[in-house]
Every structure is written in C-alpha cells, then in structure tokens.
Amino acid sequence: MTDTLADSRISSRMFAESVPVVVEDVRRRPAAERNELLADPGFGRYFSDSMFVARWQAGRGWYDARLTAYAPLQIDPATAALHYAQSIFEGLKAYAQPDGSVATFRPETNAARFARGAKRLAMPPVPEEAFVAAVDALVNADREWVPTGPDQTLYIRPYQLASEPFLGVRPAHEYLFLVIASPAGAYFPRGVHPVSVYLSEDYIRAAPGGTGDVKCAGNYAASLLAQEQAIEAGCDQVVWLDAVEKRYVEEMGGMNLFFVLGEGADAEVVTPELTGTLLPGITRESLITVAREMGHRVTERRFSVDEWRAGVADGTVTETFACGTAAVITPVGEVKARTGDFTVGDGKPGPLTMRLREHLLDIQHGRVADTHGWLHKVA
Ligand code: PLP
Ligand code: COI
Numbered sequence: 001m002t003d004t005l006a007d008s009r010i011s012s013r014m015f016a017e018s019v020p021v022v023v024e025d026v027r028r029r030p031a032a033e034r035n036e037l038l039a040d041p042g043f044g045r046y047f048s049d050s051m052f053v054a055r056w057q058a059g060r061g062w063y064d065a066r067l068t069a070y071a072p073l074q075i076d077p078a079t080a081a082l083h084y085a086q087s088i089f090e091g092l093k094a095y096a097q098p099d100g101s102v103a104t105f106r107p108e109t110n111a112a113r114f115a116r117g118a119k120r121l122a123m124p125p126v127p128e129e130a131f132v133a134a135v136d137a138l139v140n141a142d143r144e145w146v147p148t149g150p151d152q153t154l155y156i157r158p159y160q161l162a163s164e165p166f167l168g169v170r171p172a173h174e175y176l177f178l179v180i181a182s183p184a185g186a187y188f189p190r191g192v193h194p195v196s197v198y199l200s201e202d203y204i205r206a207a208p209g210g211t212g213d214v215k216c217a218g219n220y221a222a223s224l225l226a227q228e229q230a231i232e233a234g235c236d237q238v239v240w241l242d243a244v245e246k247r248y249v250e251e252m253g254g255m256n257l258f259f260v261l262g263e264g265a266d267a268e269v270v271t272p273e274l275t276g277t278l279l280p281g282i283t284r285e286s287l288i289t290v291a292r293e294m295g296h297r298v299t300e301r302r303f304s305v306d307e308w309r310a311g312v313a314d315g316t317v318t319e320t321f322a323c324g325t326a327a328v329i330t331p332v333g334e335v336k337a338r339t340g341d342f343t344v345g346d347g348k349p350g351p352l353t354m355r356l357r358e359h360l361l362d363i364q365h366g367r368v369a370d371t372h373g374w375l376h377k378v379a
Pocket of ligand 2: 090091092254255324325326327
C-alpha cells in the first residue's frame with residue numbers, strides 16, 4: 001500500500017515569508033525495504049523518500065517551495081554551479097529521542113553558517129527561519145527514516161546552488177535550495193578507532209581571504225588530492241596546516257581538531273583559533289562549552305606542529321581528537337609527516353576524548369538533560 005505525505009501537520013508549513021510549502025504525494029518505500037537499509041546504513045549511501053526544494057530568481061525572491069519525492073534533478077548542461085562551483089552545503093543530524101520524538105541539534109546555528117556562506121559566495125541567503133522550517137518539514141515527512149539503533153541518526157544535507165544556465169562569470173540570477181536526508185551509522189567504518197593522519201605539506205586547504213571558513217563545494221573538491229596522498233601514505237585522513245607558514249595545525253579533513261594537555265581533572269584543552277581559514281564547527285563550539293562545564297580550561301589559540309610533536313614526546317600532549325557532525329568525535333593516533341612521524345599517547349582513544357564523546361552523544365540522543373536548549377524538537 002502507498003501512503004502519502006498529505007498530512008495536516010506539514011501541509012500548513014511556510015518556507016520564507018509568503019511562500020507556503022506545497023506538499024506533494026510521495027510514494028513511500030515499504031517498511032521492510034526501509035528497515036533493511038536502516039539496519040546497516042553506513043554513511044551517505046541511501047536517501048529517504050522525500051526532498052525539499054525551493055527556487056530563487058532575481059526580482060522574485062524565494063518561490064515554489066515544495067516537499068516532493070526524492071528524485072534526480074533535471075538541470076541544464078550550462079547550469080552555472082557545474083562550471084564555477086557557486087554552491088554551498090550544510091550537514092546536521094536528526095536524533096531519535098527516548099520518548100519517541102525526533103530532534104535536530106542546533107539547526108539555527110547551521111542556518112546562520114549557511115547564510116554566511118551564501119554571502120561569501122555572492123548568493124542570496126536562505127532566511128534562517130526558512131532553513132530551519134525546510135529541515136523540519138523534511139524530517140517530519142520522513143520521520144520513519146530516523147534510525148533508532150545505537151548512535152544511528154538521520155544525516156541531513158541542505159545545499160544551495162547556482163541553477164541559472166549561463167556561462168558568464170558573475171553571480172547567478174537563479175538558485176536552487178534543496179534538503180535531502182540519509183540514514184547514517186558510523187562515518188568511519190571501524191567505529192571509535194584512532195585514525196592515522198598525514199600532515200599535508202604539498203597542498204593547502206585555505207588561505208587568508210579565501211573560503212576556508214564557509215562550507216562551499218570547491219573547498220572539498222580541492223581537498224581530495226591531498227586526502228588521496230594521505231591514503232597513499234597509509235593514513236586515514238589529511239591534516240591541514242596554515243597556508244602562510246605551514247607551521248600551525250588547522251583542521252583534519254572535514255573535522256576540527258582538539259589537543260589535550262595534561263591529564264585528569266586538570267587537563268587543559270586546546271583547539272586552533274578561528275583565524276578565518278578554518279571552519280567554525282558547531283561540534284567544536286559545543287565541545288568547548290561542554291569541556292568548560294566539566295571544569296577543564298579550554299584555550300582557542302594557534303597550535304604548531306612543533307608544539308604537537310614536542311608535547312607528545314615529553315608527555316604534555318596526552319590526547320588528540322577530531323570532531324564534526326558526521327564523525328562526532330574521532331581520536332587521532334598516528335601522525336605522519338615528512339619531518340618525522342609520531343604517535344599520540346599509546347595510540348588508543350584517550351579518556352577525555354571518550355568522556356566528551358559520550359557526553360555529547362548523550363545530549364544529542366536525549367539521554368541527559370539538554371541544559372543549553374540545543375535540541376530542536378521536530379517530530
Ligand atoms: N571542518 C570542516 C572542513 C568541515 O567540513 C566540517 C563539517 O561540517 C567541520 C569542520 C565540522 O563542523 P561541524 O561540527 O559544524 O559539523
Ligand atoms: C559534516 O560533518 O557534516 C560534514 O559536512 C563533513 C563531511 C561529510 C563533508
């Protein structure tokens with residue numbers, strides 16, 4: 001039997017001002033098929049039944065917002081985003097809560113970052129409330145796709161691209177905003193296992209004045225060769241250094257980095273400061289708050305490869321971990337560099353890394369009190 005999304009809870013939703021969300025009938029995949037995919041979703045392989053789409057045109061603004069069936073887009077071969085990468089994206093997750101409801105984590109923060117990214121790429125920003133409304137509408141429609149297994153989530157991918165068919169180099173006059181969703185298990189197939197990292201000395205991710213602090217598609221395309229180099233060197237991930245001196249650690253692949261100095265209750269946490277070349281991660285910001293609440297001193301400052309290596313050698317640096325929405329918290333074990341390899345601690349996940357990881361997951365999955373109002377109930 002096919003049921004539809006014609007549901008009063010969502011059909012009354014608005015996107016931007018005076019733009020109602022049109023809810024189309026969507027054929028839902030049978031529960032047995034869905035449950036099979038949800039049993040072992042991996043990351044980014046399967047997509048839920050619906051998607052959200054809205055359009056923007058110069059002189060008209062946002063229009064034609066709809067929840068429709070997840071399906072291939074029909075685009076003109078001259079679509080500007082395909083040529084000049086005028087395109088941005090976000091990543092957030094919906095979490096099944098113990099009371100049977102579904103919540104997203106700090107979606108208004110993703111909305112703000114998305115709007116900032118749009119401005120940097122000379123695109124019209126999606127109003128922040130409209131971004132959150134679109135995510136809510138999709139998660140509500142496809143709530144059966146929110147998996148309930150341990151640490152499983154529904155990963156949500158909002159994105160915006162220049163859809164005008166035009167080959168001149170200037171900001172496009174037409175855009176698409178889409179939201180799709182993909183059930184997710186662990187980002188790294190080996191689970192919470194320290195990753196090995198390769199310090200990129202040949203390539204840089206972002207330079208001052210560039211686009212390193214926004215989530216634009218081109219940043220990720222430009223990162224792939226260095227990531228391939230890391231794999232060739234036998235490592236899992238690339239670690240980026242600053243573009244100017246190549247001395248300071250910036251971030252790892254699609255994640256921010258943290259260093260733990262010392263041990264126990266007195267351990268200090270250091271994370272690279274936001275110089276404009278790294279992404280202001282929402283997980284990063286949340287962990288700074290959580291670590292401070294646990295009584296740790298947290299410092300945002302520049303952190304050099306030399307300090308990392310020397311700290312590991314003399315025992316000052318006891319743990320290193322990376323964090324982001326997709327991967328949550330991942331310990332860093334081995335570090336490979338032309339200037340010499342080293343291993344953080346005993347190469348196993350550190351105690352503070354694991355405590356922070358558990359605590360963040362407990363907040364996100366509703367297992368402890370949400371004292372910051374970070375959870376946004378959706379369905
Ligand atoms: N750094 C980069 C380059 C990323 O792509 C991401 C992922 O979004 C992050 C850091 C972590 O950001 P967040 O915690 O907001 O997911
Ligand atoms: C995320 O953590 O949401 C990301 O966007 C990282 C990666 C999948 C690009």
